[in-house]
Amino acid sequence: MKAVGARLPRYDGIEHVTGRTTYVDDVRVPGTLWAKALRSPLHSATMSGLDVSPAEAMPGVHAVITAADVPLLEYGHLSALGIPADEPLLAKDEVRYKGQPIAIVAAEDEETAMAAVDAIEVDFDERPPLFDIRKAFDADAPKVHPWGNWYPHFEGEMDRRQIRKGSIDEAFDRADVIVQGVYRPAAIEHVPLETQVSLAVPEANGRLTVYSCTQALYFSMGVIAAHLQVPLNKLKVVGGTVGGGFGGKVDTASETMCALLAQKSGRPVKWRWTREEEFLCSSTRAPWHMEIADAVTKDGWILGRKMLTLHDSGAYARFSPYGLTKHSFHHTGAYTIPNLSFDGFVIFTNRVPTTAMRGFGVTSVSFATETHMSRVANVLGLDPYEVRLKNANRIGDTSPNRIVYTDPSTVSVVKALAGGMEVELAPEYAAMTRDPREGDLLPEHLVSQMADPEAH
Amino acid sequence: MKLTVNGIAHDVVSAPLATLLDVLREDLGITSPKAGCEQGGCGACTVLVDGEPQRACLTPAASLEGLEVTTVEGLGAPESLSPLQQAFTHHYAAQCGFCTSGMMLAAEGYLKRGGTDDREAIQEALAGHVCRCTGYVKIIDAVAAAARGDSFDLTVTAPSAGMTNLGGV
Numbered sequence: 001m002k003a004v005g006a007r008l009p010r011y012d013g014i015e016h017v018t019g020r021t022t023y024v025d026d027v028r029v030p031g032t033l034w035a036k037a038l039r040s041p042l043h044s045a046t047m048s049g050l051d052v053s054p055a056e057a058m059p060g061v062h063a064v065i066t067a068a069d070v071p072l073l074e075y076g077h078l079s080a081l082g083i084p085a086d087e088p089l090l091a092k093d094e095v096r097y098k099g100q101p102i103a104i105v106a107a108e109d110e111e112t113a114m115a116a117v118d119a120i121e122v123d124f125d126e127r128p129p130l131f132d133i134r135k136a137f138d139a140d141a142p143k144v145h146p147w148g149n150w151y152p153h154f155e156g157e158m159d160r161r162q163i164r165k166g167s168i169d170e171a172f173d174r175a176d177v178i179v180q181g182v183y184r185p186a187a188i189e190h191v192p193l194e195t196q197v198s199l200a201v202p203e204a205n206g207r208l209t210v211y212s213c214t215q216a217l218y219f220s221m222g223v224i225a226a227h228l229q230v231p232l233n234k235l236k237v238v239g240g241t242v243g244g245g246f247g248g249k250v251d252t253a254s255e256t257m258c259a260l261l262a263q264k265s266g267r268p269v270k271w272r273w274t275r276e277e278e279f280l281c282s283s284t285r286a287p288w289h290m291e292i293a294d295a296v297t298k299d300g301w302i303l304g305r306k307m308l309t310l311h312d313s314g315a316y317a318r319f320s321p322y323g324l325t326k327h328s329f330h331h332t333g334a335y336t337i338p339n340l341s342f343d344g345f346v347i348f349t350n351r352v353p354t355t356a357m358r359g360f361g362v363t364s365v366s367f368a369t370e371t372h373m374s375r376v377a378n379v380l381g382l383d384p385y386e387v388r389l390k391n392a393n394r395i396g397d398t399s400p401n402r403i404v405y406t407d408p409s410t411v412s413v414v415k416a417l418a419g420g421m422e423v424e425l426a427p428e429y430a431a432m433t434r435d436p437r438e439g440d441l442l443p444e445h446l447v448s449q450m451a452d453p454e455a456h
Numbered sequence: 457m458k459l460t461v462n463g464i465a466h467d468v469v470s471a472p473l474a475t476l477l478d479v480l481r482e483d484l485g486i487t488s489p490k491a492g493c494e495q496g497g498c499g500a501c502t503v504l505v506d507g508e509p510q511r512a513c514l515t516p517a518a519s520l521e522g523l524e525v526t527t528v529e530g531l532g533a534p535e536s537l538s539p540l541q542q543a544f545t546h547h548y549a550a551q552c553g554f555c556t557s558g559m560m561l562a563a564e565g566y567l568k569r570g571g572t573d574d575r576e577a578i579q580e581a582l583a584g585h586v587c588r589c590t591g592y593v594k595i596i597d598a599v600a601a602a603a604r605g606d607s608f609d610l611t612v613t614a615p616s617a618g619m620t621n622l623g624g625v
Contacts (some may be wrong), residue, residue, distance in 0.1 A: 009545065009610055016553030017541040017560065019488025019528040026487035191588055193492045193500050193554040243490070243554030244588045275493035 043129035099281030166339030171304025175295030194243020247356030304339035333369030462530030499585030
């Protein structure tokens with residue numbers, strides 16, 4: 001425990017301030033080629049007549065790859081868990097978001113690579129794009145995928161993440177007031193200072209060394225090996241130095257295509273995205289659509305919550321089912337609500353695929369829940385701090401997925417917020433602790449919520 | 457052309473409009489200036505040209521004949537850190553580190569102009585430098601500490617009640 005409470009130097013602090021930290025873009029390998037991608041200029045289209053031969057014929061161009069060059073075209077980050085993949089490494093026949101890679105070129109320098117990309121021929125038949133998650137949810141919406149716009153592979157091949165707890169009908173029958181709200185946080189780009197970058201180097205022993213800015217090295221290793229259809233011992237993936245990620249570098253965005261170009265050209269290949277590509281084509285935090293209806297009593301108890309969540313996955317699933325699952329587990333926020341009916345959907349649109357970002361799936365529901373708690377207080381004419389404290393998680397309460405809280409912090413956090421805002425709490429709230437509920441704070445509707453100590 | 461970087465003179469042969477950033481990184485292998493946006497927007501490529509901060513990504517190398525370029529490698533090595541490097545280390549002003557060299561050279565230019573520990577003046581001097589990790593507070597703490605001439609102990613210290621990670625000591 002020497003580290004606790006001590007001032008420790010960062011392990012990489014001196015390297016950072018002397019310019020010696022080696023990020024992927026700083027790795028120097030002689031003979032490295034530059035990669036550039038032909039990306040879809042349209043949000044949604046069918047594609048035909050892809051012809052890369054004019055690019056291949058250009059002097060200084062060493063390799064061009066398309067969907068036809070990828071040994072296993074579709075492989076998802078969650079494939080290892082048995083979840084079917086839906087995203088091709090390079091677009092084939094269709095594009096589903098603007099910026100989707102269609103072909104990648106490796107050339108002597110950046111300018112040649114850009115000129116080669118411009119020389120590639122392809123025809124598009126544009127379709128009307130679908131951006132609004134709520135419209136995409138409707139049965140008569142245009143379909144992003146052949147099977148529709150709902151992700152269909154939750155456990156048991158369910159089309160939604162569903163939580164049922166207690167008796168929601170009883171809660172709504174007994175409520176004095178139903179308080180409803182709709183919450184729609186927008187997409188956010190991570191904007192790491194280091195754009196997406198990777199470097200693949202063919203080694204004399206037949207292996208590929210891949211330098212990656214990934215936040216999830218072993219995910220990337222599995223994904224590259226699967227697309228290339230090579231055993232893991234043919235890859236050496238070097239990572240660990242990331243110029244900002246925030247969740248945006250969990251997806252394997254560039255490494256696999258670099259590796260394929262290096263294989264095909266026999267040369268080291270680097271692909272560094274421009275800032276424009278990073279903004280327009282990299283994954284973002286998802287937009288969400290959340291509808292909440294709370295059954296509440298006049299004195300501020302929340303008896304039950306019905307919730308519908310739509311998670312905008314963009315064009316492909318990637319990690320979205322995982323994010324929505326976390327979201328569902330946290331959908332009561334920092335509060336205990338005994339009766340729940342939650343339905344969450346991962347919805348496809350023609351936006352860039354969305355991914356993790358700081359509190360994947362949870363920040364959206366925190367925003368919705370906190371806004372809704374204040375709305376409940378406003379509707380009832382009660383103090384927003386006191387409504388929060390009344391319904392706060394206490395030791396022994398259970399989460400929506402029935403995890404017993406042993407170390408909840410809601411009470412201390414809300415009291416600190418009240419203190420910071422110089423709000424004076426009524427004596428019974430000022431004295432409140434997170435200890436297990438009893439007396440007035442264990443009303444009949446919360447009895448069944450308490451964990452049975454024998455059962456855990 | 458002749459280009460002097462961190463006191464070392466180089467003969468550089470480059471395309472007429474090659475940027476200083478490309479020449480430093482690709483020709484001279486000096487990689488501390490970063491290609492964050494290549495549009496002058498993020499500040500990660502900033503170097504000092506005759507002591508003044510400049511965006512290397514927007515500066516044609518050919519315009520620097522006879523001028524002195526300083527990158528963060530020129531401020532000090534691990535065994536001989538400059539006061540500003542010590543301040544950044546002590547105040548945990550670098551997290552991922554990608555914006556750090558540009559930040560430090562903007563700060564070095566500010567201190568060279570006689571900048572003080574006034575936080576608003578430091579903010580003004582660092583405007584246009586984007587950091588996505590630290591939230592800027594620790595960076596401003598570090599520059600203010602260097603401006604004051606604080607001394608720093610960069611070794612491990614014992615647990616202390618006065619220690620805080622919420623904005624520096």
